[in-house]
Amino acid sequence: MKIDDRKLIAYVDGELDAFGRAEVEAAVAADPVLGVRLEEHRMLRAKVSGAYAAVVQESVPAQLMAAAQAGAKPDPNNVVTLADRRKPSPVVKPQMKVSLPAWSSAAATLMVGVVAGYLISQQNAGVLAPSMDGALVARGGLAKALDNNLSANSGPTRLGISFKTADGRYCRTFQADAQRMAGIACHEGPRWIARMTTAAPAPSKSFDYRPAASATAPAVLAAVDGMIEGDPLDRAGEMAAKARRWRD
Amino acid sequence: MKRPGWLVSSPDKGEVLDGFQREIIELLPRLRRMARAITRSVADADDLTQLTVERALVRADQWAPGTRLDSWMYRIMKNAWIDEARSRTRQARIFAPEEQGLNIGADGEAAMEAHLQAASVAQAMARLPDDQRLAVALVLVEGLSYREAAAVLEIPEGTLTSRLVRGRNALLADLRGAA
Secondary structure, three states, X not given: OOXXXXXXXXXXXXOOXXXXXXXXXXXXXXXXXXXXXXXXXXXXXXHHHHHHHHHHHXXXXXHHHHHHHOOOOOOHHHOOOHHHHHOOOOOOOOOOXXXXXXXXXXXXXXXXXXXXXXXXXXXXXXXXXXXXXXXEEXXXXXXXXXXXXXXXXXXXXEEEEEEEEOOOOEEEEEEEOOOOEEEEEEEEOOEXXXXXXXXXXXXXXXXXXXXXXXXXXXXXXXXXXXXXXXXXXXXXHHHHHHXXXXXX | OOOOHHHXXXXXXXXXXOHHHHHHHHHHHHHHHHHHHHOOOHHHHHHHHHHHHHHHHHOHHHOOEOEOHHHHHHHHXXXXXXXXXXXXXXXXXXXXXXXXXXXXXXXXXXXXXXXHHHHHHHHHHHOXXXXXXXXXXXXXXXXXXXXXXXXXXXXXXXXHHHHHHHHHHHHHHHHHHHO
């Protein structure tokens, strides 16, 4: 009985019935060369599945999460076609394309956040305070950290992601553990204005992976997705922006 | 299993996701894995996954409840990828497959070894023709049965198995050369 590759592979893939399995096993027992071949195919299956196994344990990128959470009823005018996605940069850059529903939910989050932030600020006037024009301005330790610190996962006020918005402002995500507060502040004029805030979880050791971003609350990440233009700043980008005092 | 709870639920956003979306979110890690196996870079993979999700949400009414959502989404991904491949000019460019961002928790020797092996598998996969790579990804990476994989690819089972045979023999030859 000749066992061809198709049959051998079907055996490795568990696609044969009892009769087929017995056939292969008998043939392998009688032919060492076939045994080697079988082993090769077994190893290959293990290697290939092993090569991608770790992917399912990675954190899902915030942008992808936001896409999946976007409003269930899509606007037919807002259907993203492949052509759309291909236009600006077909290959390398993941585009920060956020569909309308994602925007609107980010906006809702932002509104809730700002109100909550205002309330929080009443109790923690130390880090955020409403100014004369109603904007929530970063003060004290938070303002200092926003000005001076690079993104890091430690310290009483941690900066997570620094990025630029479409209108060219620098914004940074922050988490102030003492105040149990996280949010996004953007540099406007001489001040850092809180664009959104949310209650932060108690400081945890760490999420796995993604050192800087991982500690960022999901609501904050979702809001970043709605605001960011291009990629977040890397270390060098942060240093350069800091040197320019977060102006253009 | 290191998967922070917020990946599958999003209480902070204060919005109610319907069951369909919830299921899609649960599938995201697997969809990303499939995309990683058929594209050449992490960025391409996440682009493709996102496109798949967007298309799935738009076509939610075309999914028959009670059938397998994963197969349906793999099919959307396959079609998106084929559309992409058809119009892609990048095939002309020679890309060394980007270092896949396969996670190495600690940089021990074993992890490094695993990483190198994963990288050589990724390179060999990248050299397969699209149809063979899709077949191999569905069966070997995603663990679908022949019947399921053939349904996703919308081809007869016999065609699927010939692609599997050719793809795997090419991988074997390639990886043997690399070793």
